[in-house]
Amino acid sequence: MIGVGKIKQYTNVLDKPLSKGKQEVSLSAFAFLFSELVQYNQTQVDNIAELERRLEDAGYSVGARVLELLCHRDKGNRRETRLLGILSFVHSTVWKVLFGKVADSLEKGTEHEDEYMISEKELLVNRFISIPKDMGTFNCGAFVAGIVRGVLDSAGFPAVVTAHFVPMEGQQRPRTTILIKFAEEVLQREARLG
């Protein structure tokens, strides 16, 4: 047969190796698409909280898929089962695949035991976005918060995830902090596992 031997033939599609998936996409193309996503959702809502929720929902489905893909591709079909493990997975592996870099910082909340924060000096989705004054504290990082919630929830760590602007001293622009507040059951389970 012609062509046999040139490309290895896989009889079973499941034996085929997964593509590396390291391709970069155009930042402009993404920025325009994201801008349209925000604009479309804006026409569907009548208040800012609702807009934030819709963006988060859009991110949630991305997160759920990203977890599935990365566990299969990078972790040999295993996923993190411990709190710190999954957090560093989000902070490094997920961030690297989505934004091409590790997140700037991962911290534990000082006031509450169940809170963690991932901070970015300049979140990729916010690179070209200026929030009008009348929208108050609205942050398009809600989309990224949704991705994080999607990953955590699908991995069995239900949490409430929100995005906030935090003003920085000596900096013109505030940074974005993704605040993760885990559900009670997660912490109880962590305590049991020791």
Add this chain to the structure above:
Amino acid sequence: MAAIYSLYIINKSGGLIFYKDYGSSGRMDTNDSLRVASLWHSMHAISQQLSPVAGCLGIELLEADTFDLHCFQSLTGTKFFVVSEPGTPHMDGLLKVIYELYTDYVLKNPFYEMEMPIRCELFDINLTQAIQKDRVALLGR
């Protein structure tokens, strides 16, 4: 001495959507800047019609005794123009940089409405930086 006096951006129907003053003397009031912008829009359109050269895209540079006016028109009809000190070089380069900033920080901003006045914080910040850089480059000559 500032090399750039002012910057205007006008939409395709001649409305002023952005105006910034860099000169130290004689600020223009809002009505005057709107008038100058729409006047320039019409002159630019007329120049295209009157030009003896086929396929003319309108005035690019207007030289007067006290100022130079450099104009750049994007493919979509948005016009950018700076009024500067006579003989200031690299103004077309600066206009391209400003156009780039406009496409990045204005057009990719979901909260900007097309053809409306520009109120984007990031655009202002980056514009100030670009003008500053230009000024430093001029002083360094």
